Amino acid sequence: MKVWKYSGALALVLAVVFAVPAQAETVLRWSSQGDALTLDPHSQNEGPTVTMSLQMYEPLVGRDSSMKKQPALATSWSLTDPNTWQFKLRQGVAFHDGTPFTAADVVFSFQRAASDSSDFKPNTKGIVSVEAVDDFTVDIVLEMPNPLLPDQITNVFIMSKAWAEANNVVEPQDYKQQEETYAIRNANGTGPFKLELREPDIRTVLVRNDEWWGLSRDPHNIDRIEFRPISNKATRVAALLSGEIDFLLDPPLQDLKRIDGTSGLKTLRVNQMRTIFLGMDQGVAELRTSNVKGKNPFADLRVRRAMYQAIDIEAIREKVMRGLSIPAGFVVPPGVNGHTPARDARLPYDPAAAKALLADAGYPDGFSVRLDCPNNRYNNDERICQAVVGMFGAIGVDVDLDAIRKSLHFPKIENRETDFYLLGWGAPSTLDAQLTFLLLTHSKGEWNPTGYSNPKADALIEALPIELDLDKRNAKMAELWKIVQDDIVYLPLHHQVISWGMSDKLDIPIVPNNMPQFRWARLAS
Amino acid sequence: MSGAANDPGSAGAGAIRRLLDHDLVYSFLSSPLTVVAAVVTGVIFIATGLAPWLAPHEPFNPATLSLMDAFTVPAWMDGGTSRYILGTDDLGRDMLSTIMHGARISIIVGFSAVMLGMTLGVGLGVLSGYLGGWFEIVVMRLADIQLTIPGILVALLIDGIARGLLPREQHADLMIYVIILAIGLSDWPQFARVTRSATLVEKRLDYVAAARLTGIGPMTIMIRHILPNVMRPVLVLATVGLALAIIAEATLSFLGVGMPPTTPSLGTLIRVGGDFLYSGEWWITLFPALVLVTLVLAVNLLGDWLRDALDPKLR
Numbered sequence: 047m048k049v050w051k052y053s054g055a056l057a058l059v060l061a062v063v064f065a066v067p068a069q070a071e072t073v074l075r076w077s078s079q080g081d082a083l084t085l086d087p088h089s090q091n092e093g094p095t096v097t098m099s100l101q102m103y104e105p106l107v108g109r110d111s112s113m114k115k116q117p118a119l120a121t122s123w124s125l126t127d128p129n130t131w132q133f134k135l136r137q138g139v140a141f142h143d144g145t146p147f148t149a150a151d152v153v154f155s156f157q158r159a160a161s162d163s164s165d166f167k168p169n170t171k172g173i174v175s176v177e178a179v180d181d182f183t184v185d186i187v188l189e190m191p192n193p194l195l196p197d198q199i200t201n202v203f204i205m206s207k208a209w210a211e212a213n214n215v216v217e218p219q220d221y222k223q224q225e226e227t228y229a230i231r232n233a234n235g236t237g238p239f240k241l242e243l244r245e246p247d248i249r250t251v252l253v254r255n256d257e258w259w260g261l262s263r264d265p266h267n268i269d270r271i272e273f274r275p276i277s278n279k280a281t282r283v284a285a286l287l288s289g290e291i292d293f294l295l296d297p298p299l300q301d302l303k304r305i306d307g308t309s310g311l312k313t314l315r316v317n318q319m320r321t322i323f324l325g326m327d328q329g330v331a332e333l334r335t336s337n338v339k340g341k342n343p344f345a346d347l348r349v350r351r352a353m354y355q356a357i358d359i360e361a362i363r364e365k366v367m368r369g370l371s372i373p374a375g376f377v378v379p380p381g382v383n384g385h386t387p388a389r390d391a392r393l394p395y396d397p398a399a400a401k402a403l404l405a406d407a408g409y410p411d412g413f414s415v416r417l418d419c420p421n422n423r424y425n426n427d428e429r430i431c432q433a434v435v436g437m438f439g440a441i442g443v444d445v446d447l448d449a450i451r452k453s454l455h456f457p458k459i460e461n462r463e464t465d466f467y468l469l470g471w472g473a474p475s476t477l478d479a480q481l482t483f484l485l486l487t488h489s490k491g492e493w494n495p496t497g498y499s500n501p502k503a504d505a506l507i508e509a510l511p512i513e514l515d516l517d518k519r520n521a522k523m524a525e526l527w528k529i530v531q532d533d534i535v536y537l538p539l540h541h542q543v544i545s546w547g548m549s550d551k552l553d554i555p556i557v558p559n560n561m562p563q564f565r566w567a568r569l570a571s
Numbered sequence: 572m573s574g575a576a577n578d579p580g581s582a583g584a585g586a587i588r589r590l591l592d593h594d595l596v597y598s599f600l601s602s603p604l605t606v607v608a609a610v611v612t613g614v615i616f617i618a619t620g621l622a623p624w625l626a627p628h629e630p631f632n633p634a635t636l637s638l639m640d641a642f643t644v645p646a647w648m649d650g651g652t653s654r655y656i657l658g659t660d661d662l663g664r665d666m667l668s669t670i671m672h673g674a675r676i677s678i679i680v681g682f683s684a685v686m687l688g689m690t691l692g693v694g695l696g697v698l699s700g701y702l703g704g705w706f707e708i709v710v711m712r713l714a715d716i717q718l719t720i721p722g723i724l725v726a727l728l729i730d731g732i733a734r735g736l737l738p739r740e741q742h743a744d745l746m747i748y749v750i751i752l753a754i755g756l757s758d759w760p761q762f763a764r765v766t767r768s769a770t771l772v773e774k775r776l777d778y779v780a781a782a783r784l785t786g787i788g789p790m791t792i793m794i795r796h797i798l799p800n801v802m803r804p805v806l807v808l809a810t811v812g813l814a815l816a817i818i819a820e821a822t823l824s825f826l827g828v829g830m831p832p833t834t835p836s837l838g839t840l841i842r843v844g845g846d847f848l849y850s851g852e853w854w855i856t857l858f859p860a861l862v863l864v865t866l867v868l869a870v871n872l873l874g875d876w877l878r879d880a881l882d883p884k885l886r
Contacts, residue, residue, distance in 0.1 A: 439632075440634050
C-alpha cells in the first residue's frame, strides 16, 4: 500500500520536473573586462556604461547598426525655424514600470541631463529650452542653429519623470563623489530589455521587454541577458572557449587566432572610432609626482616633443596590439567628421633627437613623473602603458606607472589630479569632432586636465557650431588640429581596432562605437 | 649536538673534526636525495643572490630593453636566439634574468617572513611556556584561533588592510614590506606552539632549577639556557616554513595583491605569463613556474631530512 502512495507522489514530482522546461529560454551570456560604472543613464558618459544603458533606456533619436540615425522615441523630427527642432514622439510607449511615456518625460530628462552632476552636459549644450507643445510633440530651442542636434542627442536617454520623483533621483548621481542613489542600481526605461538583477562588478541580468514597441523592426530572440565582468584576460578567454559565455566584447588581442581556430566560435573586427592618447599637465606650476620642483617640465614644448618622439608606435602596434591598431597623429578616429588624413601623420620616432631635445630643455638626465593608467578600459591599456614607460626610460625619463581600475582612474582626470595619464576618446554619439575639441582642447573642457589654454584655439572652437557649411567646417577643424598638434597638447598613440569574440550561434552586427545592442541579436539554440 | 647545549661557549680547533663526525653530517651524506636537494637549493640561492651581477641582462633597466624583442621564443626553438636563452616576455625582458631577479625577491620575502614569524613565535612561545598563567592562556588561545584560519587568508587580510591604509602611490615601494609582514604574522602560531611545549619540558629540568638557585633572573634563564635547547624543532619548522612562505608569497602575487609587475617575484611572473597561455607563448609562465616548483621542492626535501635527523619525535 505504502509503495503505491509513494509512487503516486513520485509520479507527481516527475511530472512537475519534466513539464516545466518545455518552453526553453534563449539566454545570452556575455562578458567584458569591466562593468558599467553606474546604471544612472545621465551620470557617466563612458562606453561600457552607455552600452548597458542602451539595452534598457532609449533616446529620442537612435542609431542603427550601420551608425545611421534612426527613429527611437521620436518618430520624426524637423526644423520649424532655424533655432527650433521639433520632435514628434512615439505614442503608446510605456516605461518598464507601466507608466505611459509622454512629452513631460522628455522635458524632464533633458533638464536632468543638463544638470550639474550629469556627464551628458556636452550633449545638451546649446539647448536653451525643451518645451512640450502637446503630449506627443516637443520643441528643442537652441541658442544658435545647429544642424547636428539630432546626432548630438543620440546618447541622451529618456527617463520617467514620475519614477525619478518617486525615488528621489531627480538629480543624476554625482559620480565624482561616488554618491549612492536609487537610480544607480535600478533602471526604468522604455528599451528592449528590463533590469532584473544588478550586482555591481559581479553580474547584471536583463530580461526581454515583451511590450517593447520596436520588436517588429528589431526582431531579436533574446529572453534573458546575463552579464558578468571578468577582469583576468586568460579567464575571460577560457570562459568563451569553454562555452560558459556566448559573447565576449573584448577578447585579448593575442588570443583572437585561437578563438578563430576553435570550432563553434568566431570573431568580428572593425576599425573603432576611438583614439588612445597620453595627456600631460602642462598648465600646473609644479608637477605633483615629479622630482623637478619649482617648474613644470611638461610646460616646455621641447619636453613634450621629446616624449612624443620617444614613442615607438610601430613596436606597440606589432608587439602589444598584435597589429590591431592604426598609429594616430591626432585624436580624431577615421570615420568621424573632422578627420583629415593629412593631419593624422605622426612625428617620427627618434630617441636620439628626443634625448637632444630633453638636454636642450635643461633635463639632460631626464626627470621623474607618474603615469596614471586604467587597467580595464581599453585594449591592452596597461600593457601600452608598460611599453611607453620603457620607451620613456630609454630617453632618461623615469616614469612610475600606476595602473588602476577605470572607476578610480577617470575621477583623477575629471578632478584634474593627474600629471600624466592615458585616455581613449571617440565621438560615438555625434560622429563629429566638435565635442572632441570642446571637451579635450578648450581651456574649460571637462576632460581637459592638461591646463592647455590657447585663446586662439578657444575662439576657433567656440566658432565651430556657427559654421554650417560642412567643407568650411572641416577646414576650420583641420586648422584647429594644426594648432593643437603644433602645441603638442597630447601624445596621440593609435586608433583602436575592435574585435568581438562569440559563439557562431550568435548573430549580431559589430559596430564601430564598440557598443553592442542586443536588440540586433539572434541566438540559435 | 646532544649534550653540547650545556656548554654553549666552547668552540675551537676540534670543532671541524667533531662536525664531520657528527651524526647530522653522516645522515646528510648517506641520503643522496638530500644532497641533490641541497645542491639545487644552493645553486638557486647563489644564482638569485648574485642576480644583479650574474644575470645576462638588466631586465629592469628600460634603457636596455627593446619592445621589438618581445615574445622571442627560447633559444632552442625556431626563431630563438642565444641572446635570450629562455626567450623574452611581453615587454622584451630576458626571461632568464627576470626569473633570477624574481626568485631573488621571492627568497628575500620568504626568508624575512620566516624570520619575523620565528622571532615572534619563539619569543611568545618561550615566554608563555616559562611564565605560564594568564599570559600563556591569552597567547596560546590567540594562536589557536589563528590556526583555525588558513594562513593564506590571514596573509590576505593583513595585505588588504595594509593596502587600504597606505597611500596608493607608495604601494609599489612598500609592497615588499607589507607582504613580509603579512606572511610573517600569518605563521607565528606554529613556532609559538612548538616552542612553548619544548619550554614546558625544559623548565622542569635540573639545569634550569640550578640556574634559578644561583639567582639568575628569568630573562637570562630564558635566553641563555632555555632558548638554545628549544631551537632544534624550531629550525626544522623554519626550513619547512621557508618553502611555505615562498609559496604564500607566490600565491599573493599570483592573485594580484603581491609584488607589482615592476618588481616582480616568481608569483607575479607566473600571473603575468598566464595572459599568454592561450596564445601559445607558454615560456613566459612555464619557466618561472618550474623554478618555483624546483625551489620549493628542494627546500622541502631539506626540511624533511632535517626533521628526520634532528627531531625524531616530529616524524
